[in-house]
Amino acid sequence: MSRDLREQIREILAPFQGRNVVLIPALQAVQEKFGYLPEVAMEEIGRIADLSTNVVYGVASFYAQFRTTPIGKRHVAVCQGTACHVRGGARILEAIERALGIKAGETRPDLEYSLETVACIGACALAPTLRINEDTHGKLTTNEIEQLFPKTSKQEEKPNS
Amino acid sequence: METRPNSECRILVCQSTGCESSKSDKITQALENQIKELGLSKNVEVKFTGCHGFCQQGPIVIVEPEGVFYTQVKEADVPEILKSHILEGKYVERLFYHNPVTGEAIPLYKDVPFYCRQQRLILRNCGHINPEIIEDYLATGGYTALRKAIFEMNPESIIEEITRSGLRGRGGAGFPTGKKWEEAYKAKEQPKYVVCNGDEGDPGAFMDRSVLEADPHSVLEGMAIAGYAVGTPYGYIYVRAEYPLAVKRLRMAIAQAKERNLMGNKIMGSEFSFDVEIMQGAGAFVCGEGSALMYSIEGKRGMPRVRPPRSVASGLWSKPTSLNNVKTYATVPLIINRGADWFSSIGTEGSKGTAVFALTGKIANSGLIEVPMGTVLRQVVFDIGGGVQEGKKFKAVQTGGPSGGCLPETLLDLPIDFESLTKAGSMMGSGGMVVMDTDTCMVDLAQFFLKFCSNESCGKCVPCREGLPLMIDIMKKITQGEGEPDDIQRLINMGETIRSGSLCGLGTTAPNPVLSSIRYFEDEWKAHVIDKICPALVCRALINFYILPDKCAGCGICARACPVEAISGGKRMIHVIDQEKCIKCATCLEKCPDRFSAVVKVTGEHVTVPKEPVPVGTK
Numbered sequence: 165m166s167r168d169l170r171e172q173i174r175e176i177l178a179p180f181q182g183r184n185v186v187l188i189p190a191l192q193a194v195q196e197k198f199g200y201l202p203e204v205a206m207e208e209i210g211r212i213a214d215l216s217t218n219v220v221y222g223v224a225s226f227y228a229q230f231r232t233t234p235i236g237k238r239h240v241a242v243c244q245g246t247a248c249h250v251r252g253g254a255r256i257l258e259a260i261e262r263a264l265g266i267k268a269g270e271t272r273p274d275l276e277y278s279l280e281t282v283a284c285i286g287a288c289a290l291a292p293t294l295r296i297n298e299d300t301h302g303k304l305t306t307n308e309i310e311q312l313f314p315k316t317s318k319q320e321e322k323p324n325s
Numbered sequence: 326m327e328t329r330p331n332s333e334c335r336i337l338v339c340q341s342t343g344c345e346s347s348k349s350d351k352i353t354q355a356l357e358n359q360i361k362e363l364g365l366s367k368n369v370e371v372k373f374t375g376c377h378g379f380c381q382q383g384p385i386v387i388v389e390p391e392g393v394f395y396t397q398v399k400e401a402d403v404p405e406i407l408k409s410h411i412l413e414g415k416y417v418e419r420l421f422y423h424n425p426v427t428g429e430a431i432p433l434y435k436d437v438p439f440y441c442r443q444q445r446l447i448l449r450n451c452g453h454i455n456p457e458i459i460e461d462y463l464a465t466g467g468y469t470a471l472r473k474a475i476f477e478m479n480p481e482s483i484i485e486e487i488t489r490s491g492l493r494g495r496g497g498a499g500f501p502t503g504k505k506w507e508e509a510y511k512a513k514e515q516p517k518y519v520v521c522n523g524d525e526g527d528p529g530a531f532m533d534r535s536v537l538e539a540d541p542h543s544v545l546e547g548m549a550i551a552g553y554a555v556g557t558p559y560g561y562i563y564v565r566a567e568y569p570l571a572v573k574r575l576r577m578a579i580a581q582a583k584e585r586n587l588m589g590n591k592i593m594g595s596e597f598s599f600d601v602e603i604m605q606g607a608g609a610f611v612c613g614e615g616s617a618l619m620y621s622i623e624g625k626r627g628m629p630r631v632r633p634p635r636s637v638a639s640g641l642w643s644k645p646t647s648l649n650n651v652k653t654y655a656t657v658p659l660i661i662n663r664g665a666d667w668f669s670s671i672g673t674e675g676s677k678g679t680a681v682f683a684l685t686g687k688i689a690n691s692g693l694i695e696v697p698m699g700t701v702l703r704q705v706v707f708d709i710g711g712g713v714q715e716g717k718k719f720k721a722v723q724t725g726g727p728s729g730g731c732l733p734e735t736l737l738d739l740p741i742d743f744e745s746l747t748k749a750g751s752m753m754g755s756g757g758m759v760v761m762d763t764d765t766c767m768v769d770l771a772q773f774f775l776k777f778c779s780n781e782s783c784g785k786c787v788p789c790r791e792g793l794p795l796m797i798d799i800m801k802k803i804t805q806g807e808g809e810p811d812d813i814q815r816l817i818n819m820g821e822t823i824r825s826g827s828l829c830g831l832g833t834t835a836p837n838p839v840l841s842s843i844r845y846f847e848d849e850w851k852a853h854v855i856d857k858i859c860p861a862l863v864c865r866a867l868i869n870f871y872i873l874p875d876k877c878a879g880c881g882i883c884a885r886a887c888p889v890e891a892i893s894g895g896k897r898m899i900h901v902i903d904q905e906k907c908i909k910c911a912t913c914l915e916k917c918p919d920r921f922s923a924v925v926k927v928t929g930e931h932v933t934v935p936k937e938p939v940p941v942g943t944k
């Protein structure tokens with residue numbers, strides 16, 4: 165399995181060999197494929213960029229875009245930018261955290277959902293907003309959160325209710 | 326109607342991030358399909374465009390040549406637009422834009438106040454051309470400025486023209502563009518680079534995104550002219566990874582420009598070659614700072630460095646580099662074509678040309694706007710922005726992004742330019758403008774900005790890395806009702822230390838929102854610190870929710886909705902909130918039916934309610 169992973173990563177990295185601008189685009193390419201950066205990716209990228217694994221990790225951990233843990237099938241990014249903040253974005257986030265039973269930055273153990281906050285998705289006129297995978301949803305209310313994230317998740321969280 | 330020639334009737338559909346998240350791509354598709362079915366393909370052309378700027382009203386559809394402006398269009402509206410407007414010549418009135426104040430319907434694009442008070446130079450093509458087709462840009466005179474620059478001018482005369490125009494960097498710092506180009510031109514080392522800063526990290530700002538999505542060629546043309554002036558074939562454009570559509574359209578634009586030899590080797594048969602490589606950012610606000618951005622392109626951690634040397638002497642890979650913002654480059658072709666005198670006739674003494682703002686927050690007309698420098702804030706907020714949402718009262722406007730400042734009502738007549746905003750304790754920034762109403766707590770907001778800057782601090786300078794969290798701790802205390810009288814002065818002192826002890830733009834401006842908020846809204850700060858109340862009813866530790874016994878009908882909706890089961894009651898019983906359990910999420914306030922309006926939110930006062938649920942009607 166891990167050999168397979170390494171092979172796959174080498175395939176993704178092949179076009180970067182010998183290029184001037186390598187590190188960040190290579191990290192992005194791997195993350196686009198897997199949704200996160202597996203440890204072997206750091207080693208492989210270090211190899212083609214001629215850098216030690218810890219330097220690669222140091223760069224990856226500096227940027228908010230990069231993750232070292234897998235994301236859920238549905239990745240929810242809740243905007244916490246200024247426009248969303250003044251229109252109640254913090255409460256939208258809390259409602260989602262309650263509905264999904266996870267906090268921002270976490271992934272559900274069943275890998276159905278992961279949740280993160282982002283600083284701005286640039287759709288401020290539609291504030292408050294969130295993105296589920298590629299789909300942007302705007303002008304959110306707590307009612308809509310209930311519809312977007314149906315009760316099942318809440319029941320799992322509180323089996324006795 | 327059916328006999329009008331193809332070119333005359335065009336339906337423009339906005340397909341930028343804002344409108345597309347309201348499914349405008351489906352509208353384009355439906356229009357195309359149904360036009361085919363109706364056999365109108367010869368007479369009516371459907372065209373998607375970039376951002377019109379009026380995102381609040383999206384998706385936006387414009388029918389030309391009449392210039393009829395339809396707002397909040399849905400896929401289901403398509404048959405009616407085609408049948409009524411296109412076939413029968415009757416406009417679809419219910420989709421007109423309505424003036425939020427007077428309720429008056431405004432059918433034509435050119436009459437909508439949001440647009441008719443703007444002067445759109447940088448946004449000249451946004452919403453009017455298809456950004457994915459180079460012919461559209463060429464038809465507006467695109468790439469004629471590059472041709473003029475290469476064949477009729479030389480680097481010195483280009484730099485002189487830009488210098489004379491008074492153009493200053495649109496990224497926020499306002500450095501004179503001509504001076505920057507001149508220094509890069511005079512630098513001896515080779516190779517040199519021109520870099521475009523599209524790392525628009527300010528939350529609440531989407532000017533650069535809209536320009537890149539709606540008119541990518543204008544930026545590329547500006548970069549090529551800069552390349553010619555500075556003397557380099559190498560261009561980089563650094564775009565936020567959060568802007569996938571902008572990246573896609575830039576890629577298409579570069580490929581199309583190369584096909585036509587407007588970019589690449591020996592442009593238009595001249596000796597000048599120029600190519601642009603796209604570099605995607607990876608989510609670090611600090612990379613909007615020049616030296617950090619360049620380190621990021623090199624594949625390093627984006628941490629700003631000590632200057633001098635400035636990047637025109639030692640920038641990307643330690644070579645001379647001219648870095649400009651997206652909007653600066655988009656302005657350049659206009660200046661080359663229309664001349665420095667024309668450009669410098671717009672704006673104020675020290676700030677020439679126009680400024681683009683992303684108008685957001687509690688404003689009636691959210692969107693992207695462009696006005697001449699020197700326009701007063703009041704005109705932007707009230708005439709163009711339509712005033713505060715839902716008729717509430719204006720409280721403040723934040724300019725300059727998370728490290729700008731909040732300006733109160735008394736400064737609404739301030740003319741907008743680089744100097745006046747800085748003097749007022751805010752800054753131009755790259756163009757975010759967030760409007761606040763009386764429901765916004767200035768202490769909470771200042772804390773929000775400070776947290777943002779603290780999260781994004783790269784950690785290099787101690788005052789920024791350690792000082793910002795300390796300020797946040799004090800503010801947490803204040804918002805929790807545990808503030809001490811000298812906390813406000815302590816915040817001011819710390820803010821000034823961080824300001825003077827940090828290297829880059831992030832650290833030196835991060836305390837701005839706190840300092841400007843204290844300067845203009847001292848009463849609100851004192852209310853938190855001394856009276857332990859939050860007048861805007863935002864800070865949770867300082868507010869309480871109560872169910873009014875004379876209004877509660879015992880319907881139980883609030884109790885079922887409460888996420889923490891803090892509400893007790895029963896059928897036809899007056900419900901009671903357990904103040905210990907309540908997390909103040911306001912769900913009960915939202916869920917209580919309007920006809921009862923039994924839930925109230927208060928600060929600093931106690932409302933008498935029963936201890937236990939009692940039957941409805943009990944006095």
